[in-house]
Amino acid sequence: MNFSIKRWLLFFLLTFIVVACENDSNPSKEQISQLNLKRGELISCGSPGKEFGTVDFEISCDEKVKKDFNLAIELLHSFEYDESEKVFAKIIDEAPECAMAYWGVAMCSYHPLWEAPSDTDLKKGAEAIAIARSINKKSGKESAYINAIAAYYDDWDKTNPRARSINFEKAMEQLHNTYPQDKEAAIFYALALDAAADPTDKTYTNQKKAGDILNALYAAESNHPGIIHYIIHTYDYPGLATLALPAARRYAAVAPSSAHALHMPSHIFTRLGLWDECIKSNxxxxxxxxxxxxxxxxKGHWDEELHGLDYLTYAYLQKGNDDSAKQELDYLSTIKEVHPANSKVAYAFAAIPARIALETKNWDDAANLQLPQLNLAWNKFPWQEAIIHFARLLGSVKSQKIDAAKYELVKLNALHDTLLQQKDIYKANQAAIQIKTGEAWIQLAQGKKTEALQLMKTAADMEDSTTKHPVTPGEVLPARELYADMLLQLNQNENALHEYEAVLNKNPNRFNSLYGAGVAAGRTGDDNKKIMYYKQLYTIAGKTSGRTELTAVKSFLNIPL
Known part of the structure; x- marks a missing residue:
């Protein structure tokens, strides 16, 4: 056998070995089956055209799955996790060797900015990444994407959610720096920055870095759902929200088939006190x-509905439209089953009745609130349960039922201890603010004015040192507004006006702070400010509100009742 023939035989043998190795690296049907992927036809509501924005994600997988892959990413960028996973599952069925499809499944199981994934989701994500890593046919950049999300799932059973989010952020930073021209790497890095942001960082370091990345892409990619969506999340903070208003007003038009895209703009509308736009959005x-x-x-209702109802009710209350808010509460009382039964659902069921009772100062209703009965294990949601006890405490103390208020304070302390044991520091701090607030009003009811004011100021300062959770449109009642209420009650009117104005600077167009600022300004003799705040309140709520405060406003402004 001459040398040439031997060389060709060796070439074919090596080729056979390489192909065989590549084929061996493909996942088995059993491995895919064990992922228990979500499957079925894509479901969308809103626009009938299944419009989710425009994405062009570069992959090395078979060209036949390219269109579906882009669709899956479009859905993923709007947090339509279940529908996105269905599309990734379809790709896996058609091209099981497509490593990035398994990356997509892992991304669908990771819920940045929402609640931490369940153990089931974490296990699925880890298994999907293991399969993706085992597939040989992928580019270097695809390996980097896979390794980045793997940083979130590695040792998931031994690492807390925040540490995993930081691991993902660092991995995405490396990916972005290695491939600076890759738009998707930049966009997912911005999301990772937001997810890993320190909730106590009032300089918004991560958010500003994410904003710089996203704004640099926005002009040329104005139909990209991820860019628009993440700009809204990035600037969903006091002092930053105006930067997201153009994106907020565009997102629903870019992805009108996504329920989340229809809702998400209301985060910014809420921040800016644009109540009519918030109501329409929700x-x-x-x-x-x-x-x-x-x-x-x-079976029952979807969790996204409850999230929207919370924002909707909040906006109605700020317009003083109590009848519409009460209609939503009546509707809420008919709901007995929601899926998934998660923290968003628990928050809405606790916050909506508490908001209505407290914002309208219906203290008897607040004092008698009960945990709604539905398919929720309330012991799994101590932060949300604390909202009910906080409302009961305020309702009781305002109704001069001090013993009942003290009982609710004990319950709040127990829930705070539970959150500390769970090492959920953010939520424990939220409960601590409620405890300080409750103690302040109990002290005031017992005639201890100095102690009450000091406790209430401490609660307000504590609340200002942190940020609101994305699940909520705002605190059930802002601690600083309650501090202003206490100052007004004690006729410390100049201080009360200052505190109401601080609330309005952070939460524009809040009904009770506008009215309180007007009352405080009038008591100080500043009729110009009183007119300004009363006119502002009348413009917002004069046509929709039947509250007694509006009667006083109209009378002062000489508007026919």
Missing amino acids: LESVAAAQCYAEASGI
């Missing part, structure tokens, strides 16, 4: 969520 998102629950066969 009426549309709630309707889309109801449609999704029906189309997908969910």
Whole structure:
């Protein structure tokens, strides 16, 4: 056998070995089956055209799955996790050798900015990444994407959610620096920065870095759902929200088939006190969520509906539209089953009745609130349960039922201890603010004015040192507003006006702070400010509110009752 023939035989043998190795690296049907992927037809509500924005993600997988891959990423960027996973599952069925499809499954199981994934989700994500890593046919950049999300799942059973989010952020930073021209790497890095942001960092270091990345891309990619969506999350903070207003007003038009895209702009509308836009946004998102629950066969209601209802009710209350808020509460009382039964659902069920009772100063209703009965294990949600006890405490103390208020304070302390044991420092701090607030009003009811004011100021300062959770449109009652209320009650009117104005600077167009500022300004003799705040309140709520405060406003402004 001459040398040439031997050389060709060796070439074919090596080729056979390489191909065989590549084939051996493909996952088995059993491995794929064990992932228990979500499957079925894509469900969308809102726009009938299945419009989710425009994405062009470069992959090395078979060209036949390219369109579906982009669709899956579009859905992923709007946090439509279940629907996105269905599309990734379809890709896996058609091209099981596509490593990035398993990366996509892992990304669908990671929920940045929402609640931490369940153990089931974490296990699925880790298994999907293991398969992706085992597949030989992938580019270096794809390996980097896979390794980045692996940084979140590695040792998931031994690492807390915040540490995993920071691991993902660092890995995405490396990916972004290695491939600076890759738009998707930049966008997912911005998301990772937001997810890993320190909630006590009032300089917003991560958010500003994310904003710089996203704004640099926005002009050329104005239909990209991830860029627009993450700009909204990035600037969902006092003092920053105006930067996201153009994106907020565009997102629903870019991805009108996504219930979350219909809702998400209301985060910015809420921050800026744009109540009519907030109401419109959430009426549309709630309707889309109801449609999704029906189309997908969910037993009961979908969690996104409850999230929208919380924001909707909050906006109604700020317009003084108590009748509409009460209609949402009546509707809420008919809901007995929601899926998934998660922290968003628990928050809405606790916050909506508490908000209505406290914002309208219906202290008897507040004092008698009960935990709603539905498919929720309330012992799993101590932060949300604390909202009910906080409302009961304020309702009791305002109704001069001091013993009942003290009982609720004991319950709040127990829930705070539970959160500390769970090492959930953020939520424990939220409960601690409620405890300080409760102690302040109990002290005031017992005639200890100095102690009450000091405790209430401490609670307000504590609340200002942190940020609100993305699950909520705002605190059930701002601690600084309650501090202003206490100062006003004690006729410390100049100080009360200062505190109301601080609330309005952080939470524009809040009904009770506008009215309180007007009252305090009038007591100090500043009729110009009183007129300004009363006119502002009348402009916002004069046509929709039947509250007694509006009667006083109209009388002062000489507006016919």
